Amino acid sequence: MQEIATSEVTMRQAAERAVLGRCPCCGQGRLFRSYLKQVDACSACGERFGGIRADDAAPWATIILVGHIFLPLAFMVDLSFLPTWAAALGMAGAFTGLSLAILPRAKGLFIAILWRTRAPGYAA
Numbered sequence: 001m002q003e004i005a006t007s008e009v010t011m012r013q014a015a016e017r018a019v020l021g022r023c024p025c026c027g028q029g030r031l032f033r034s035y036l037k038q039v040d041a042c043s044a045c046g047e048r049f050g051g052i053r054a055d056d057a058a059p060w061a062t063i064i065l066v067g068h069i070f071l072p073l074a075f076m077v078d079l080s081f082l083p084t085w086a087a088a089l090g091m092a093g094a095f096t097g098l099s100l101a102i103l104p105r106a107k108g109l110f111i112a113i114l115w116r117t118r119a120p121g122y123a124a
Helices: 011-019 057-074 084-117
Strands: none
Touching: 011 084, 057 084
């Protein structure tokens, strides 16, 4: 396994890699073993992620993005041609799908930030 110093990886590189679900250190191994459960260590470089606790940061970022950015845009969409129940069901489905798509990417971003800065929440 290769050794990569944290200082060699910029915050931007770490964030981009983690948002794609890859190891923030090397960009090769997977960051998650399931939907939101991070791996204990990277399979490619051996960097440890099991002790990083992103906890409430990812849901918070997801709520900010979906609730405060995309929801106002939904009010601009004219769905008056649909029955009310169909419009409500469609919007609920769209926002549920959007939330489920954003959540693991937000968690990856916060894991990368905690890993790169060695901030509280990082326990190697």
